[in-house]
Amino acid sequence: MQRAIPITVCFVFGFFMLLQFFVPHKLSVLAYENVLDWMQIIFVFTLLVGAASYIRLNTKKVVQTQAGWGYNLVALAGLSLMVILGFWKGTGENTPFLWMFNNLQAPMQATMFSLLAFFVASAAYRGFRARSWEATLLLLTATVVMLGRVPLGNLISHWVPDTANWILSVPSMAAKRGLYIGIGLGTISTSLRIILGIERTYLGRR
Amino acid sequence: MQIGTLIAAFLTLCIFSFLYKDNPFYKFAEHLLVGMSVGYILVIAFNTTVTPKLINPIFQEGKIVYIIPGILGLFMFARFLPKYVWLSRISIALIIGAGAGVAIPATIQAKILAQMQATMIDFATVDGIIIFVAVATTLAYFFFSKEHKGWFGATARVGTWFLMIFFGATFGYTIMSRISLLIGRMQFLLGDFLHVIK
Amino acid sequence: MINRQLIxxxxxxxxxxxxxxxxxxxNYVTSEVMQVYEEIDQLDSDSVVMISFDHEASSLxxxxxxxxxILRHCFSKNLKVIGFALLAEGTAIGDQILREVAAEHNKVYGKDYVFLGFRPQYQAAILGMGEDIKRVFxxxxxxxxxxxxPMMEGIKNYQDISLIISVADGDMPAYxxxxxxSRYHKKVSAAVTAVMATSFYPFLASGQIVGLLGGLKGAAEYEILIEKPGIGQRGxxxxxxSHLMIILLVILGNMGYFLRRRFTG
Structure with missing residues (x-):
């Protein structure tokens, strides 16, 4: 029963949402809108479960004074502060919640990702080698695109941006199109397997 | 200078300190960031979705039917109770099943038919022929039911060349993207914080 | 080898x-950015544009x-704007950007623009708004x-929207x-981070999206078109x-590689 119920739910809702596309009757649209609503409501609980799991993990480390527990305390303090400020004073204009987001969270997050600029440059220097025909093709394309998409490329010659634009809209675009068609076929077969209960990995091992 | 700018600059430098090596300042900022992000999501998810989509309809508008997704949502918390973890699978099954159901017709239309149609047109131009060859050979490369040997192997090899062009272009754009993020942080440090640039 | 710290x-x-x-x-303007500009520019005043902030703070x-x-262009054309986010962090960002740009153009909340907040589960949110926006939000x-x-009076679903623009740092425009x-035949434009840009050229070529802005460069091009220099052009x-520097590093790396290979066999 523990596996039969989820598989049945999956089949019923999956089959209905698929069928609904071809049957735009008033009643079917009404049920369809309800299911869409339910999906959003249930999904938001997955975010809440994620947050609860994070709190549980960090609290455990702090309580058991595991190695680096001070950092877990910092994480819990940051989390608590956002939750208290958000629920107490709201999240809109001129709220402490938004101030914290603008001056702490957003700058840290943007900086974290900007670190990649340094690492990608270092990786390009160390690993970007013209070892084979394929690697040379990759390297040349990257170089033309990097030059062609900035003002400097246009300053060298109009051929640089023109070539970059051609690469993007013809061979690169076509390869990605091939990938999309492949992904599309894969999505359809996986979706059918899920609805029919053949693909059950989402149920876990037990 | 505003206190907010000072704090933002300090935390920015804490994270940049990782470029030298992993250190307590970086670890402090890293944990603070993750904690705050989780707190942020909790508040936003509750205020903008749980309240208007679940609590208000049930308690203010008396729409009893919303109790069903509410209970299914609460089932998600059964993941913390090993004995009742199967309840959470019912909720996951609904989202995955319904998601798969809507994905099938959408994918057929958007990713297969429309893309194939766009590939078939314009055989009169060189670009049109290149696009057709690139799409066909890329698909051949991902067809593993036939061994990549002989004429089919050669076709698949041409597909890898087009894939390399795509990966090269994407790599070029990735560098562009990462540099743009660094420009943003530099503009903050040199402008808002140090006032070297206006 | 050049030291990592020196790089x-x-x-x-x-x-x-x-x-x-x-x-x-x-700088110069590419055709894909021009397409977005032209699409917005030809809209009648009071047309409604939806902007979905589908991104996190990391790509700010x-x-x-x-x-x-894009918003400066929309407000200068007196278009109505509905903003919302399909990723949580886009909520605070979208709300602020809308407010800032609306204030520049003396636009009034509720009359000229609204911000609806965040909605999870992108499939259900996008499909739901095709039936009834007020049901989703x-x-x-x-x-x-x-x-x-007042602005939402007479706006039921996508039929009352002229253009949807997804400002994203992931593959949300694909959804x-x-x-x-596909389902509602709505016009969609995309403004994505550069790292995602190459993924959307197939949709651009097939006409499934109208125009594409790719990262800071895309912003710089749009600033030229609306004749308002901003952060994009300054960067x-x-x-x-920096691109030139990375290319030089790659050339140096390859020179070292080929010289080493020649002398060591």
Missing amino acids: FILIALSVAVPLVIRLGLP PEVKPMAVA PQDYKNISLDQI WVDYAV MDAQSV
């Missing part, structure tokens, strides 16, 4: 120096300039019922194509010099 210093300098000493390199330096430039980010917002374009010198 980091070179990259930092190649970004910082052009920001301090401006080179003023002339790229997405904010694009969103600001019963109230706005300020907890005001949409029935009480807009899957669900809003283009630094972008050029």
